[in-house]
Amino acid sequence: MNTLAAAVADEELVRWDWIASHGDLFRELLGEHIYLAIVPVVWGLVIALPLGLACVHWPRIYPPVLATTSILYALPSIALFVILLDFTGLQPRTVIIPLTVYTLSVLVPNVVDGLRSVPDHVRQAATAMGFSGPRRLVQVDLPIAVPVIMAGLRVATVANISLVSVGALVGIGGLGELFTDGFQRDFMTPIFVGIVLIILLAVTADAILVFLQWLLTPWARARRSEG
Amino acid sequence: MNVLQLAWDWLSDPAQWSGPDGIPVRLVEHLWYSGLALFFATLIALPLGLYIGHTGRGAFLAVNSMNAARALPTLGVVVLVVLIWGIGLLPVLVALVVLAIPPILVNTYAGIRTVEADLKDAAKGMGMTGRQVLLRVETPVALPLILLGMRTAAIQIVSTATIAAYVALGGLGRFIFDGLARRDYEMVVGGAVLVVLLAIGTQVLFALIQRMVVSPGLRRPVGEV
Numbered sequence: 001m002n003t004l005a006a007a008v009a010d011e012e013l014v015r016w017d018w019i020a021s022h023g024d025l026f027r028e029l030l031g032e033h034i035y036l037a038i039v040p041v042v043w044g045l046v047i048a049l050p051l052g053l054a055c056v057h058w059p060r061i062y063p064p065v066l067a068t069t070s071i072l073y074a075l076p077s078i079a080l081f082v083i084l085l086d087f088t089g090l091q092p093r094t095v096i097i098p099l100t101v102y103t104l105s106v107l108v109p110n111v112v113d114g115l116r117s118v119p120d121h122v123r124q125a126a127t128a129m130g131f132s133g134p135r136r137l138v139q140v141d142l143p144i145a146v147p148v149i150m151a152g153l154r155v156a157t158v159a160n161i162s163l164v165s166v167g168a169l170v171g172i173g174g175l176g177e178l179f180t181d182g183f184q185r186d187f188m189t190p191i192f193v194g195i196v197l198i199i200l201l202a203v204t205a206d207a208i209l210v211f212l213q214w215l216l217t218p219w220a221r222a223r224r225s226e227g
Numbered sequence: 228m229n230v231l232q233l234a235w236d237w238l239s240d241p242a243q244w245s246g247p248d249g250i251p252v253r254l255v256e257h258l259w260y261s262g263l264a265l266f267f268a269t270l271i272a273l274p275l276g277l278y279i280g281h282t283g284r285g286a287f288l289a290v291n292s293m294n295a296a297r298a299l300p301t302l303g304v305v306v307l308v309v310l311i312w313g314i315g316l317l318p319v320l321v322a323l324v325v326l327a328i329p330p331i332l333v334n335t336y337a338g339i340r341t342v343e344a345d346l347k348d349a350a351k352g353m354g355m356t357g358r359q360v361l362l363r364v365e366t367p368v369a370l371p372l373i374l375l376g377m378r379t380a381a382i383q384i385v386s387t388a389t390i391a392a393y394v395a396l397g398g399l400g401r402f403i404f405d406g407l408a409r410r411d412y413e414m415v416v417g418g419a420v421l422v423v424l425l426a427i428g429t430q431v432l433f434a435l436i437q438r439m440v441v442s443p444g445l446r447r448p449v450g451e452v
Contacts, residue, residue, distance in 0.1 A: 071427055071430065073382070073430075074426040075427075078422070079389070079418075079419035079422040079423050079426075086412060161298060162297070165300040165303060169302070176303070179306050180302075183310065188310050195299070198303065199298050202295075
């Protein structure tokens with residue numbers, strides 16, 4: 001026990017001087033991390049929206065689409081990273097493509113559930129008020145589906161921010177590179193910094209999405225303040 | 228060269244299927260880590276989720292802390308725990324359990340919480356105690372959601388157990404990391420394909436379990452798995 005205590009005292013858990021002198025590195029990795037996590041969310045949403053709409057419009061294609069997305073969801077990101085590495089090389093794409101697939105698999109069921117949650121009487125009222133198909137979709141159906149879609153978006157965003165770090169194992173991992181670096185040098189400080197920054201990033205991104213939902217659903221605010 | 232071809236060449240080589248670093252040994256290691264992690268995660272998260280769902284106590288704290296836990300980068304947790312405790316199964320197990328608790332807890336809680344009040348009232352009216360309501364009514368009704376949480380957890384565990392090889396343990400990840408180190412791409416892809424197959428197998432297994440243990444009266448219409 002004495003030797004352990006001595007070793008711990010000898011090597012501080014967190015070396016603040018190292019943190020203070022590496023601000024530029026953290027900024028650079030943080031920027032890379034944000035890019036690697038956000039691009040898949042945007043692509044995933046861009047693909048999931050029309051796909052979800054198609055599934056609502058033609059209910060018959062939904063079961064096979066759902067089966068496919070649930071298989072895609074199960075694909076381990078580390079396996080996809082290394083398989084893609086040979087095609088796409090040491091480029092952001094190697095991480096962005098698997099994470100887009102992951103985001104997509106989370107979002108499609110939510111888009112479908114969200115659109116299906118629009119009550120029939122609302123749809124009929126909108127039609128009776130003269131809303132045409134596409135206009136009803138944009139101004140009535142999608143806004144009502146926002147909370148459910150947003151729930152999926154939050155899960156996917158937070159998961160992506162955490163998963164990007166796994167990319168460090170193939171050399172493209174944003175803040176995750178602090179983990180591989182710290183592990184190889186038997187040096188804990190970068191690992192602490194990486195974990196803290198990733199959690200802060202995830203919490204911030206989640207808060208931004210919650211705020212976005214608040215902006216997009218003014219009726220929910222009105223209801224809450226009345227109640 | 229086609230990836231599937233590469234993976235097939237490697238997988239169909241009989242040399243991979245025997246010996247202390249053959250596929251069967253690595254697969255058993257992988258399943259051992261994953262099974263242990265799922266067992267301990269369930270042991271912790273299921274009773275907690277049932278308790279919080281049934282009593283409503285601590286729900287706000289539980290749900291929010293679980294959302295934060297989802298943001299924990301597993302790779303970071305694994306390497307940190309290994310640097311603190313040294314190489315071994317325990318550190319990896321701790322990281323896998325931490326990763327698997329949130330989905331099980333949140334889904335169990337949500338499942339119990341969403342059981343219809345009428346149903347619970349009827350059970351109470353029949354003279355059931357709180358414990359009986361929980362075990363005989365709420366839990367079976369919440370089972371689809373509880374199993375969904377366990378499936379999510381199991382898939383994440385199986386995927387992440389790959390990282391165990393990065394910190395010098397066994398499992399299917401060995402092929403990926405050894406292959407990367409030796410620039411043996413066939414091995415990397417072969418290992419990756421095995422991990423993918425195992426994850427899909429886990430998914431299918433849980434779908435089957437769900438079909439077997441969930442009461443037929445609770446089956447949801449197709450499309451709402």
